[in-house]
């Protein structure tokens with residue numbers, strides 16, 4: 001057991017820290033602290049430029065193999081990068097879905113041609129992706145997707161509806177789970193398609209969230225096209241690929257977010273010290289509990305990192321999503337309780353706009369942490385079944401009835 | 413960066429598990445907890461002679477093997493898993509740590525060799541009837557005598573294995589002093605005139621607690637460990653180390669509760685199916701797993717800090733104690749719930765873990781006390 005970073009790791013940390021500091025004190029000064037959950041609508045154009053700048057400097061996709069433009073850095077250094085990125089309060093990433101979800105999925109399951117075509121622009125920070133999984137009738141029960149793709153000469157024709165699609169309105173491409181065989185059992189008739197977003201067959205409609213902002217969207221497909229060879233994995237074997245993506249979503253990519261949490265916690269502690277909440281016996285205990293919870297999250301990440309050097313997600317790592325989501329949701333409530341009456345008052349801004357403070361956004365947005373990427377209940381099912389070997393939930397194995405094409409007009 | 417145990421450490425853990433499987437079964441624990449001493453002398457001899465646990469963290473120059481807290485944490489996870497009844501926690505995790513932290517080299521030689529060899533057991537007497545574990549809880553007085561030496565007066569409580577220990581390390585203060593100032597540690601033979609001790613009946617019978625009465629107990633100046641009046645600092649460090657040790661035990665206990673619960677849930681049938689197929693039960697088990705694995709990370713980190721980083725230990729120790737205490741208690745409670753009526757019986761082991769979880773939660777100070785330490789030490 002050696003919990004110190006090697007000299008090489010420390011040197012890398014200094015390199016990343018210095019680079020970020022230089023950029024965010026100079027040309028990209030305005031971007032510090034911008035973007036991220038609840039704040040995705042802010043400064044999109046400037047952040048798009050930042051993404052390319054990151055790519056050009058070699059600060060995207062650090063763990064990817066060199067042949068696809070990555071730097072093949074080990075997990076420890078990837079984690080250091082994420083930590084420094086958060087510590088510097090660098091802008092919320094736009095390319096993270098491509099970098100953390102699609103990229104690793106293609107590296108694991110994609111064809112050579114797919115890798116050559118899609119990985120380099122993600123590394124360069126030029127191409128943004130969204131995740132087209134959930135539908136109105138397929139949420140936790142993802143295998144019930146009805147959006148349907150049929151082959152037509154050299155392309156797929158896609159019809160149906162996705163929903164809650166984060167950042168679809170900014171995205172160039174989507175990875176979409178489609179039903180390609182109605183007759184097969186429901187997990188066996190799904191394919192994983194790569195679909196260009198900017199085409200006549202696709203309509204994106206933002207959904208306003210409880211935060212007042214719109215980070216996620218409805219996406220309507222009416223005979224949308226994609227090339228025949230843009231299926232990841234085999235046709236009708238997309239479930240396996242989709243589950244692979246979810247493992248990435250729940251695994252390595254959450255390791256660095258703790259520094260963002262640390263920034264939030266620091267802000268709350270500073271307020272508590274200033275307004276006296278830190279001397280309230282109950283709030284003081286809760287603040288300490290939050291400090292403890294975040295440190296344990298870090299220790300756990302370090303431990304699972306060691307276990308993951310072998311490559312696969314260990315049983316110990318499977319608790320991470322449930323743990324951090326629950327902790328973070330509690331932090332959001334604590335922020336409001338520390339603020340007391342002031343928690344009600346939003347930013348001073350033009351009358352009539354619903355412009356929330358960062359901590360109000362934390363409070364509201366953290367309610368979604370326990371829903372997306374596998375809700376807390378689904379996480380508990382997974383832990384019980386896969387980590388503890390308990391009986392499986394009863395589940396229907398038949399495919400849902402085929403989708404009827406709904407246009408956006410008809411929906412509203 | 414590597415959080416894993418070495419193959420040698422893993423082998424020690426497996427050795428501990430094998431030994432405890434044979435010598436700390438439910439029958440052993442029940443026999444020991446009903447005996448007056450609270451442990452089986454023969455098992456303790458074997459622990460000392462065959463496994464060398466009392467010598468583990470004692471440096472080689474004082475007759476020990478000089479391994480680190482990382483190894484100790486791995487072993488204590490196993491002893492906690494089986495509720496081992498032995499003077500291990502009192503001797504190694506409390507008294508030895510206090511002696512290591514406070515005593516002069518010659519005093520270390522005097523006591524630690526015998527402890528390492530398993531010839532001497534020791535207890536640490538800090539807390540008093542009010543049950544506090546900070547310096548404000550120490551009222552017992554050490555009055556300097558004109559002839560040299562000291563006279564001790566006061567009452568010590570919640571002294572783990574205090575009724576059987578061959579050596580008592582007692583915290584007392586200079587008359588009139590307050591807080592951290594004026595606290596000293598004394599190594600006292602239990603048969604010193606004026607000292608009386610008696611074991612209390614404890615709800616958790618697997619860990620014996622004693623009261624120690626001090627009535628004009630006259631001890632020579634050589635009994636003073638380290639500097640007069642400067643004992644709180646080393647004592648506080650020793651208590652941090654003890655907290656890390658206790659947290660490791662708690663992780664082992666919590667893991668055992670989870671294992672028992674899952675095994676039972678997968679076998680007990682109601683409504684024509686195993687109760688483990690009900691989501692209410694599955695989700696309890698999943699939450700227990702979260703508790704166990706996160707607590708384990710806290711415990712291992714604290715173990716590493718105990719071995720390698722005094723500054724990290726300051727926060728990691730109370731953190732681990734607060735966190736693992738609550739994790740263990742929740743798991744022990746859910747284990748009873750998942751077992752239903754049989755979990756409420758004396759015959760089933762669930763209550764042994766439940767009671768140990770509760771007693772461990774208050775030993776060395778409650779979770780809220782340890783959270784306060786975290787608050788203070790992180791500058792809140």
Ligand SMILES: Cc1cc2nc3c(=O)[nH]c(=O)nc-3n(C[C@H](O)[C@H](O)[C@H](O)COP(=O)(O)OP(=O)(O)OC[C@H]3O[C@@H](n4cnc5c(N)ncnc54)[C@H](O)[C@@H]3O)c2cc1C
Pocket residue numbers: 130131132133134135136138139140141163164165166167216368371372373374375376377378381393691
């Ligand atoms: C902020 C945000 C961003 C999102 N971004 C995306 C995105 O980019 N792409 C995308 O595809 N999706 C996205 N989602 C959708 C997300 O994946 C789904 O919301 C999630 O899978 C839950 O599905 P649902 O909303 O249909 O709820 P449901 O599945 O209907 O769940 C409702 C409730 O029932 C519980 N429940 C469901 N099944 C079970 C069960 N078997 N056992 C016990 N309880 C159960 C759930 O835990 C939940 O409490 C996003 C969601 C949010 C909130």
